[in-house]
Amino acid sequence: MPEPRAPPQPKPGNSVDDSPQHAALLGSSPVGLAWPALEQWIRLDAASVDGRLVARTLTSARADGIAGALAGRPVQSVPRLLPQLFPLCGTAHAVAGVAAIEEALGIVASPAELAFRELILLAEHGAALGWRVLMDWAPLIGQPPEAHACGEIRRTAAAVGATASAGAERGHWARIGGTRRRPDRNGLGRTVSEIARRLVDLFPEAADPVLSLGGLERAMQRGASIPARMISGARAGALAEYGRHDRPLLASRTADWFAARLAAEPGFCRAPTLDGIPAEVGPLAAQRHPMVADAVAQWGPTLATRLLAAALDAPVVAQRLQRTLDRLADADPVEVDLARSGCGTGIVETARGPLAYFIEVEGGRAKMLRSVAPTEWNFHPDGPFMAALAAAPRLPDPVLAARLLAASFDPCVPLRIEMAPDDRPPPNAGSAHHA
Amino acid sequence: MCIAIPAEVVSVDGVSAVVDVYGERFVVSLLAMSEAVEPGDFVALQARYYAVTKIAREEARESRRLLEELFPELVDRARTAGAAAAEAGQ
Numbered sequence: 273m274p275e276p277r278a279p280p281q282p283k284p285g286n287s288v289d290d291s292p293q294h295a296a297l298l299g300s301s302p303v304g305l306a307w308p309a310l311e312q313w314i315r316l317d318a319a320s321v322d323g324r325l326v327a328r329t330l331t332s333a334r335a336d337g338i339a340g341a342l343a344g345r346p347v348q349s350v351p352r353l354l355p356q357l358f359p360l361c362g363t364a365h366a367v368a369g370v371a372a373i374e375e376a377l378g379i380v381a382s383p384a385e386l387a388f389r390e391l392i393l394l395a396e397h398g399a400a401l402g403w404r405v406l407m408d409w410a411p412l413i414g415q416p417p418e419a420h421a422c423g424e425i426r427r428t429a430a431a432v433g434a435t436a437s438a439g440a441e442r443g444h445w446a447r448i449g450g451t452r453r454r455p456d457r458n459g460l461g462r463t464v465s466e467i468a469r470r471l472v473d474l475f476p477e478a479a480d481p482v483l484s485l486g487g488l489e490r491a492m493q494r495g496a497s498i499p500a501r502m503i504s505g506a507r508a509g510a511l512a513e514y515g516r517h518d519r520p521l522l523a524s525r526t527a528d529w530f531a532a533r534l535a536a537e538p539g540f541c542r543a544p545t546l547d548g549i550p551a552e553v554g555p556l557a558a559q560r561h562p563m564v565a566d567a568v569a570q571w572g573p574t575l576a577t578r579l580l581a582a583a584l585d586a587p588v589v590a591q592r593l594q595r596t597l598d599r600l601a602d603a604d605p606v607e608v609d610l611a612r613s614g615c616g617t618g619i620v621e622t623a624r625g626p627l628a629y630f631i632e633v634e635g636g637r638a639k640m641l642r643s644v645a646p647t648e649w650n651f652h653p654d655g656p657f658m659a660a661l662a663a664a665p666r667l668p669d670p671v672l673a674a675r676l677l678a679a680s681f682d683p684c685v686p687l688r689i690e691m692a693p694d695d696r697p698p699p700n701a702g703s704a705h706h707a
Numbered sequence: 708m709c710i711a712i713p714a715e716v717v718s719v720d721g722v723s724a725v726v727d728v729y730g731e732r733f734v735v736s737l738l739a740m741s742e743a744v745e746p747g748d749f750v751a752l753q754a755r756y757y758a759v760t761k762i763a764r765e766e767a768r769e770s771r772r773l774l775e776e777l778f779p780e781l782v783d784r785a786r787t788a789g790a791a792a793a794e795a796g797q
Contacts, residue, residue, distance in 0.1 A: 312710070338710055341777045356770040359711050359751040359760050407739070407754065419738030419757065426759065430741040686754060 312685045314651050316674065318661075319692040325670035327661040328692075330653050334685055337541070339369075339629065339643040347373055347610060347633050350641065351446035361684070363396040363433070364627050366446040368618040368643070372629040373448055375527070375616025377609065384603035385450030388436055391464075391596045392445060393620055395432040398471050398589050399425055400623035404582060405474050405498050408679050412672075413501045428467040432593075435460045436600065448610070453603040464597045468590035475499045475583045478563075485566040499583035506576035506676065510665050515575030515677055517659035520546055521557035522649065525626070527617040534630035534642045535615065543652050544644050550655035553625030553646045554682060555581035560588045575660075575673075578680040585623065610636045624682050625649060650681040657681045712774055712785075713749040713767035714758070724758060726750065729782060730789015 317328045338357055342350055351370040355362025367389045374381060381389075402425030406418040437445065439454035472479050477491040477500045489507070492500040505511065533540045545551065556577060559565055561584035567577040613634045620627050625646030632640040651657055660677055667673045671689060678687040714726035714733070722737050724744065735758045737744065742761050744750060749767030750758035762770065775782045 334710075338777065353773065356762075356766055356773065357710050359713075359762060359770075360753050403739075403753070407757075419736055423739040423741065426739055427741040 313688050314647075314683050314685055315688045315690060316661075316678075317690045317692070318674070320670070323670070324666060325661065325664070325674055325691075327658055327674075330651060330658055332647075332651065334647075339365075339641050340541075343638050343641050345638055347377075347631075347636055347638050348448055350631070350638050351448065355446065361396065361400070361622065361627075363392050363445070364620050364622045365629075365643075367393055368620045368627050368629040369631070369641075370446055370448055371618025371620070372616045372631040373618075373633065373638075375618065376614040376631050376633040377448070377612045377616070378614065379449050379606060379608055381450045382603050382606060383599070384453070384601040385605075387596055387599040387601070388450075388453060388455070388603060389445065391436055391593065391600060392433045393622075394589055394593045394596060395429040395467065397585070397621075397623050398467050398593065399429040401471060401474065401582075401586050401589060402426065402429075404623065404679075404682060405586070408682070409498050409502050412676055412679055413498060413505065415498075418498075425467065425470050428463060428470060431463045432460070432467060435463050447605070449606045449608040450603055451605050455600055455602070457597075457600065460597060460600070464593050468593050471586040471590040474586045478584055478587055481587075483563075485563055485570060488563065499579070499586075502676075503576050503579045503583065506574070506579055507571070510667050511575060511673065511676075512571070513574060513665050514667065514673055515578055515660050515680065516573055516663055517552070517656045518663070519656040519659050520549060520551045521573075522546055522551040522553045522625075523557060523559075524621075525619075527619055527628075530619060530626075530628040530644070531615065531617040531630055534617070534628065534644065535632075535640075538642070541642050541644050542648060544648050545652070550652035550659075551649060552656040552681075553649040554578075555585050555623075557625065558621065560585060575677055575680050579676075582680065582682065622646065624684060645684065646682075647684045651683055651687075710774070711751040711753070713762050713770050714752050715767075716744050716746050716748045716750060716758075718746055719744065724750075726752070726758065728789070729785035731785055731792055732789075 312334045315331050315333065319326045319328060339354070342353055345353070350373065351366045354365040354369045358365045402422045406422040410417050433445070436455045437453065438456045440451050474497070476497055477495040478488055483491070492504045495501070506514070533544070556564065556568070556573060559581070561581070563584060564577070564581040567580050571577045615630070615632045618629045627643065627645050629641070629643045631638055649655060657678065661674060664670065664673065671691065674689060675687070712728055714728045714735070717725040717727050717732065719737070723734055724737055726733055726735050735752060736756055737758055739753070739757045739759050740750070740761065744758065744761055749762040749764060751760040751762060753759045
């Protein structure tokens, strides 16, 4: 079991990120806006060579082995501790963790409990979509982050969880075997309708379910939404061919597939591959909306297609929330024998792709715990993001293009681009020297 | 995966707040929060500038204890940065 590794300290450099737009929201401040010592990030070191961005290395300053560090603890404490370590996507970690434990212990939670978990996962997915569009994408088209609108989506997502949890005890959603739950279906109907409406409003040009890709493209060209402007911009000029790479797409994989790799390959957690080749995960690979396949066929697996796939998650999640609500019912816990031993895997689909947990339980304790998250796939040092940079055509603003590309792969921590100056002499330097 | 160290709210000024993480202090926006906060509360930060989730005080303390146990070097670094900031008068 690898020891948890603390992230290295950020180094000063010619850093490019979205700080100015975000910092502007806070105005002048008497206290620091520098990178906090505990900040985590992914760093791309690149050089400008002959007008091109040449990617050198991709390093992650994210702590790893975190979930594994919970090994040895009582198994019932694990699903409760996971969201404390990962509060930004705590539902996904807790649900994946509890699913793995239940499989290891031979427990089958009730259908109503599973529907509840799916509902709160979708609500968290919706909140992540709001962040993606309103906070991450807005600065990339030159407008301020829409923090208030993002907050409204987050508040509604939180209300879905709270309303669905009526009658349940604190910490209920991370309880092995589920718990007694008597959701307020009327109140939940209103809350789910509200978040669904807010999600559809993120990308109103795609609200018509029978729209063709051509129709959507025309609507986006006239549209004013952030996704419409992002995607239309990515369809123009040289960017239209940007974002292609030769790495495979990781379509959905079974729990057994993840279990075999997480159990046998400790390095899989930090640098996962599809049979030795780094692969892409996320909305483009998952193709959750039927129009994504059309876009892949007509536009290719480009930046624009990847952005479209991500934006189309908004109507998809809105629809799934409504459908899951129909399956929600009163729930009761099932019997749990924590003394059993075994192995289990839990996978949840998040906004960025699959989050998988593998656990070995013995004597009531977590003997081994491993996990792999979507960012490890897409930002593998030799993965799809780096491959797409290497295959980039000549672009007018390669640094902005790299930031757009990173946003399309959606890392769960900020990406810092450190640009080294072109170290080659200018084309006429030699003749000038000899003149 | 992104761990998030609970930040303690020191003061609130409209839609922004000053938060403290082991002595390091930052201004963060509260616009993306799903609930109101007051000094003494703990929040999770996202993308450096935003408080996004309120964390119950006991859970926040437990999270910090857990992180101190798992990542002592990381926490020491934060404390060192906090002490340096305090010395510089921030």
